[in-house]
Amino acid sequence: MAASKPQIAYLGLGTMGRGMVANLVAAGYSVTVWNRTPVDSKDLGVDVSVASTIAEAVSGADLVMYCLADDPAVRDVVQGAQGVAAHVSDDAIVVDLSTISFSAHVEEREAYEARGVRLVDAPVFGSRGEANAGGLWVVAGGDEADFARVREPLSVVAESVHYMGPSGSGVRMKLVGNYLVLAQLTALGTALSMANKAGLPVDAVLGVLKVTDFRSPIFDGVGDAVAKDDYAPDFAAKLALKDAKLLQEVGAELGLAVPVADTAQDLLERAVGEGWGDLNASALIKVIAADAGVNLAR
Template identity: 50%
Template structure:
């Protein structure tokens, strides 16, 4: 997405239109967070950034961001606080810990958690922020490195509807679409539902491509068919091409997919909801991570299936 399009998507409010929210704190500058923070800068926002590893802030500082030394310092002067963190424990540390976000928030601010966490974590955050008279949205995203960099993420949001409407102009430069799912925790729930589908699709693609290879089919010919049939999928296209090229460069790390699979298992158990396919995928993910592939792309789970099959899918 071009800088021009980003600026067109962000509509500045005139004073007569109500409160202007221009100062944003962005915490967590991994693959997802760095792309989102960059696009907020391109859209003209005043952005203060923080990351556990300060070196990750360097490129954003060069683009005009201000660097904070602690989460507390990052949020002091912000009107909106956005964070993208690795897991529930990271949220616990950054939000509730010493020099954490809650130690410096003030009435009237809005906090937005884009991390993939259990809905109970979102509800815990919302309750803690409410005590400080701070509004909260759980707003995880679908998409990975490329979508984050291009401003093409898909947001799923839980929280108060009026707060959601207020922050839509801020989320717009980061997203292709923004979906309101309901009260607090609903965005987090939708993210787990979606990630369960993603993991199951990757497992299904891996099983199918291994079967095709054992049957003597050319993997590229198989992908050509999968690209046009009625069960085609952009995920099959992207992951399939990476697989046959043996490219496992991470856009979403395998270790994070296992973390999400563990969250999904807990979430399903909480609701007594049957997820037999997801359970099988979780076991495949464990094998792949135990093989030492956790830092590779999530599609490396297929390598565990190849190991079991005694064959490699490649062009």
């Protein structure tokens, strides 16, 4: 890209998109946005152009970015006569920040390659708070020269940006990380339920978890929220269920047992069945506590 800042099209203004757009604008980028549900620029609180169609949004864009919920959402935005692949300039770079399956990534990549458009897969760790603060963590795959060209705008939305290797490497790393997230949520729910049944005060337990050599930001943040009976969504349980299923798929593909994903999928399916799908992913802890017959709130 030229020395001047690239023109950015950002598609999708959900949990992650609004924060990323605000940070890009604050850093001096010119951004055109599109959202499936129409939005007014005044509602966004930042100086952006609002396009009514994907074609309008990507027209003239040097860089197209999106962070969408799942495989079907990415297919819907990318493919087809009205999709990004049909309308983006062949000298633009597309950055997909979504968490999707490897097979969906391959479909997406092939749709762009047919037009000669370059794609960087750059899924993110973090949720609404990190997106708003510009504190996400990006794991990227693709051609290294293409990655170098988009590193600067990615650094605006992220605390750190990591190049993982060829196309698809970002997608793979995101699933590796998500396995660890689900493992920690499951372990935390079981440990807190065990402590409760053993008569240990929740505040004392959390105090230990904050200082030991196995401390974790997830244990700290989610543990405090659970003690307050706070399951307000940063990352919805229904989306965590999607990730657990993706982990099952990659495990089958690689011939690898993924026992935590098995357990988390069961817990999250039950959470969604209880009507907790729009609560935080930590709602799986509510299921663990219910099975144990305990109340983890103070």
